[in-house]
Amino acid sequence: MEQESYREEHFVLEAEGYRLPAALTLPSAQAVKWSVLLLPGSMSNDVDGNYPGTPMRPHMYADLARQLAARGHAVLRYAKYGDGAGAEIVDKQRVGRDGVFARQRYIAETAISRLRELVPQARGLALAGHSEGSVHAMLLAQQPTMGIDALISLSGPALRYMDLFIHKAQEMAKEQGEIIDFGAFKVNAAHYIRVFELLRAGQPFPEEIKADPTMAFFVQNWDPANPQGHEGRQYMRDYDAIDPCQEIARVQCPVLIVQGGMDDSGVHADNGERLYQARHAIDPARTRLAFFPELQHFYKRAASFATPQAAMAMDEETDSRVCDAISAWLHEQID
Template identity: 30%
Template sequence: MKKVILSGAFMLFSLFAVAQETPFTLHTPTGDLFGTLTIPETHHPVPVVLLIAGSGPTDRDGNNTINLKTNSYKQLADSLLKSNIAVLRYDKRGIAASHAAYKSEADVVFTDYVKDAVLFAKTLKADKRFSKVYIAGHSEGSLIGMMAAEEVPVAGFISIAGAGEPAGKTLRRQLARVPAMAPTINKMLDTLESGHTLKGPIDPNLMALFRPSIQPYMISWLKLDPTQEIAKLHIPVLIIQGTTDIQVSKEDADWLKAASPKATLVIIDGMSHIFKTAPADIQANYATYQKPELPIRTELVQAIRKFMR
């Protein structure tokens, strides 16, 4: 399918004046996961999007207590609502309201998040309020979402700022900015990629990334290749990427598109990793991560709405 480049504004219109935003709870064997369902008030079934958050302690609204106050996911849900599209967004296990479903960091691997997404998708599919179910994943949530879409027959998959290469390659490239540590980091990644935990003491400067309790998760994550996973999908796929995203590049989107030739690729000029207008300058770009009042790009909503129709 053709590649689409969007810039400029798109006027959305409201089809329903009244809507519902209700709590949503998923019961799992290891604890409850909590989310928010935004749904139009209508007597007819509507399409619904399962929105999966990115990495770190990012909650259902697109915020965390460390460095994010964006409300990006909430804004996306509110915007799609105006197009008569429901959205279920949730706190992943261990995050915000779902913290109790996370017994210990050492017990969680990447596929646990995939299993949770599968359960959410199956629950939505069984709900007669919804005509079709789509899965959308942001950043790390893109890989979670595409793997969930392999297991649940959904209507389509949407990748927003998803990585297009194995995490090990991305980490090596990012950490290469600290040349003195590069040999040590590469060796540690080699060990984890081989499926083994690290032996011996860990440099305190690297503890945040390589602490013992996170290593099982890292091992499960590093072996995955997003291009291999997206190639397994035989459903409509939409890949969305912003040009001023300082965390995931347009090149990542191109890799995903090459692996899924029938996918629609949408490049949004000037959109950052958090769906908002931002400059390419790193400091100025990061400054927008603390401005929840900034609106998300309407081209993002337009692309999703067009894909779902």
């Protein structure tokens, strides 16, 4: 993309005890139409939407921000704390005040206020939440005090957190049998499913799971009987308490759901349709689904034969058709 079509301002967003690298991307040669806040997903990411320490460098947040700015929209994005993300803790007491899951929503609230200050001339403010970020966006959009004018769900889950993993394992077991292969690891399907059911209930793992060598990682890190890992387990339970289909139906502003048909990230390709149906049943006139059959979780074009790991590691520019769909839909909301 030609940089002349946008300009970018980098700064630090201070929220909830963190200093987070942030970027505001603006159109260069036209008036601002909408302001858009990008809410990141579940993993630690840098300001561009890359995941330090992993093979995943999709830079989707930077791509989408620049593409939207070229079409007249102002976009704010920010990093999520973690090793290599460029963020830092400046107030440990404040960071520890809230749980990991809720903390991301409070950070987004601060970002919303900052975006309004930076781009007061925008015709409306939209939340674009990616993956887990879409769940936080749904909850924020329900709050009248936030004044959100539009919601965009980007590869958002339709199932509760634990059910994402349970559903995936059940589908894989139908094809592979007792032992299922995720590529990076193999597990006993029944024990794997039981682990998430026990996590949801907050119950310790039984001896049969502890004795299963394929469950060693989960026992070490997730067994509620172990004192270590408490914060991570609480995060999963807090996330699991949210039913995205129920929450998206409660959103009062217009909703656009964007989903790739090659999404196999834990969020599955049918999640977009599930969210659409839940919301469409309540407010059909202001609900839209933009489905791209050949795109994966970060909206890269994935071959049908690509492994999930290979698909997630794709690093070409985010498909501009996604931006075109978002921009056209936002324009309709102004009309």
